[in-house]
Amino acid sequence: MSSVGVILSQIGTPLEPTAQSVRPYLRKFLSDRRIIDYSPWLWQPLLRGIILRTRPRKSAKLYREIWQKEGSPLLIHSLAQQSGLQSRLGAEFQVELALAYSEPSMEQAMTSLESAGITRIIIVPLFPQYSSTTSASVYDQACFAALGRRSISGPVSKRYIPALRFMDAYYREPGYISAMQSHLYCYLESMNATPDYYVLSFHGIPKRYIDTGDPYPQQCMETAKLLAEAMGWDSDRYEVTFQSRFGPEEWVGPATDQVLGQLAERGIKKPLIFSPGLVTDCLETLHELAIEGREQFADGGGDAQQFNAAPCLNDHAQWLDFLSQQVQKNALGWTD
Known part of the structure; x- marks a missing residue:
């Protein structure tokens, strides 16, 4: 039985290269105040009234030009990274993928680990350099998903909260x-x-x-x-x-x-x-x-x-070896 959960987190992708699929993805992405920090009173009318009426069609056209037979390139490569990391870490770890603004979501990843009885989780933002627009958004979502969707004064939706560790930026490792x-x-x-x-x-x-x-x-x-x-x-x-x-x-x-x-x-x-x-x-x-x-x-x-x-690192072997080593360092004290 796995004792430590690992969540690889990426920004996200529409599920199809269509305006209908791009629109909800962009709405969620551009509504995150870590990404766009303007006042919602000013930003949301602009987003919903203009941007989401025009940009999804333009973005969908671009996505169609890079779309692969198996689907979204980002999702394909992210799943390969998840699989490659899982094979390196072994049965003591359970590796999940979470996309910040699409599926599989952070909530789905947390639920999967919780269902497996895992109460210690390492969050791995796939962003080498820290930014409030990327890494911090992942931290927000991980904490929110771990605590459960409730307000401080609202009903208790989860009695047990998992222990979380966040992998540091590795820009100079x-x-x-x-x-x-x-x-x-x-x-x-x-x-x-x-x-x-x-x-x-x-x-x-x-x-x-x-x-x-x-x-x-x-x-x-x-x-x-x-x-x-x-x-x-x-x-x-x-x-x-x-x-x-x-x-x-x-x-x-x-x-x-x-x-x-x-x-x-x-x-x-x-x-x-x-x-x-x-x-x-x-x-x-x-x-x-x-x-x-x-x-x-x-x-x-x-x-x-x-x-x-040149392509990104994707599932390059030495990159996944490095990622595996970093996860194991973060898991010290959590594994036998």
Whole structure:
């Protein structure tokens, strides 16, 4: 019988590449005040009256371009990560997957572990760098799901609350850096020509979040520095950028799309883009970087055929080995 539960947590994905499926996913995602912290009195009318009327159709079209026969790429790769981690940890652990804004949900993962009689749970956010928009959202959901859906003054819905441990951000852990190094070496060996420049793209956040204490950009820069050192790149061979800007306010930069559009005029002919902040391929990597990124490079005068986008770690063996080791460290004292 498993004695420790492990919940791998990701953002989520629509179940189908349709506007009908994308709409509830976006509604839940964009209603989280960790993601959009505007007053609900101002934000919700805009979200429900404009954004959710137009954006689902546009997003569904993008999802259709990356959708796989088996379904959502993020879900496929996340399930492979769950399976790979379970096989490494063995019967003493039970590994569940929880998606923050879709299914399987955090509540479903907690219920599965509770049904198995597991009362000690390690939460593993699949976000190497901490941000209030990702890791903190996972912490919120895990605590809420563990306590049960009730108000302080409401009826008791759960008599026993599991013990929770949260895995720290691992943005500078040697095992994580080494896994990316190994992954990129394998990818580079499969290429016909060596890239002449590397773009390390991280998901962006509003600059205002940084000004109020979010450590995310500094952790991204530390990850990029350690990865570049491991790969042997000089400082003039790589650049850190931030993608996925949303809304009118200022975001942390430089913006990935703008940098890609200017590479050719800087004399860069064979760029490679990689996301060290996303460990699972999804819309942001498969479409925004690999498809739109190629178009942006070409629009700036580059040869689209010379543009390459490396996949995420996904179920890379060394990455899952590292994750297994981190889980076992967090479980010290909980296992025999």
